[in-house]
Amino acid sequence: xxxxxxxxxxxxxxxxxxxxxxxxxxxxxxxxxxxxxxxxxxxxxxxxxxxxxxxxxxxxxxxxxxxxxxxxxxxxxxxxxxxxxxxxxxxxxxxxxxxxxxxxxxxxxxxxxxxxxxxxxxxxxxxxxxxxxxxxxxxxxxxxxxxxxxxxxxxxxxxxxxxxxxxxxxxxxxxxxxxxxxxxxxxxxxxxxxxxxxxxxxxx
Numbered sequence: 001x002x003x004x005x006x007x008x009x010x011x012x013x014x015x016x017x018x019x020x021x022x023x024x025x026x027x028x029x030x031x032x033x034x035x036x037x038x039x040x041x042x043x044x045x046x047x048x049x050x051x052x053x054x055x056x057x058x059x060x061x062x063x064x065x066x067x068x069x070x071x072x073x074x075x076x077x078x079x080x081x082x083x084x085x086x087x088x089x090x091x092x093x094x095x096x097x098x099x100x101x102x103x104x105x106x107x108x109x110x111x112x113x114x115x116x117x118x119x120x121x122x123x124x125x126x127x128x129x130x131x132x133x134x135x136x137x138x139x140x141x142x143x144x145x146x147x148x149x150x151x152x153x154x155x156x157x158x159x160x161x162x163x164x165x166x167x168x169x170x171x172x173x174x175x176x177x178x179x180x181x182x183x184x185x186x187x188x189x190x191x192x193x194x195x196x197x198x199x200x201x202x203x204x
Contacts, residue, residue, distance in 0.1 A: 008102040009043035011061060012036075013095050015088055016075060017110040018050045023077040025143045028175045029109055032141060033072040035179035036107065037065055048072060049091055051110065053083040061098060084110060084155075086119040088138075089128055096134045104136040107182070108158070111143045112151025122154060129161045137164035139182055144170050 014033060016022075022029070037046065046068045048058040058071040088108065095104050120128075128134050140159045142152045152168070159166035165185055167178045 009045060009063075010041045010103045010105065011095060011098060012044060012046045013091050013104075013106040014046055014048045014072075015091060015106060015108045015110075016048070016050050017082055017084070017113070018052065018075055018077045019082045019113070020077060020079050021082075021111055021113060021145060021148075022143065025111075025169070026075065026077055028143075028169060030073055030075065032109070032169075032175050032179050034069055035176045036182060037068050037072065039179060039183040040065060047091075047095075049087065050075075051082045051084055051087050052080040053087055053116075054080070081115045082110075082113050083116045083119070084108075084112075084114040085116045085122060085125050088158075089120045089125050092128060092134050092136065092138075095136065105164070106136060106138045107141070108138060108155065109141045109143070110151075110155055111145035112148040112153070112155040113145065114151060114154075126158070126161050129158055135162060138162045139164045139185075140166040141178060142166070142168050144168065 014036075016029060016033075040046075043063060045061050045063045046059065046065075047061040048068060048071045049055075050058065058075070059068055062068065088106070092106065095106070129138055138158045138161075140155045142155050144152070156166040165181065167181070169175055169178065172178055
């Protein structure tokens with residue numbers, strides 16, 4: 001199983017929209033993320049990033065779960081541009097480059113709003129998500145906002161492109177169930193390492 005007995009660990013990018021629009025959902029967001037961290041895989045590492053293009057990551061990639069929980073519980077919401085496309089694109093590139101032989105995944109929490117004016121296009125982001133070099137499961141958790149219904153559809157399409165689950169928070173009376181469903185999806189990933197005798201190697 002990933003993370004056990006010398007197998008590669010899971011590296012999870014947590015990307016959160018912490019704009020004013022999401023402030024009313026702050027309690028639910030903290031509950032979901034705290035549960036995700038509580039459900040961590042063996043030796044899993046997390047990095048927590050917001051969609052504010054001018055903000056630094058709230059944590060580095062770390063296996064210190066107390067530090068990650070503290071970052072999540074102290075998440076501040078404010079007025080800033082939400083740059084879902086650009087931030088997710090750059091963070092997926094960084095995640096892929098962080099370490100070889102690990103299982104990467106991203107968890108994105110948003111109402112689907114993207115105020116990026118310049119930078120990568122949505123099609124370019126989809127291409128990256130679906131690529132072999134940079135692609136990984138992008139789990140999305142959407143919070144309904146009347147002004148961003150189309151944005152939620154684009155958000156969930158990232159999960160479909162990467163063959164990952166997606167969730168509408170409005171469908172859950174207990175949002176911890178979202179975190180538990182994510183855990184069930186990825187709790188039994190198997191890793192195999194094997195070698196070939198020299199005569200069967202083609203030099204690639």
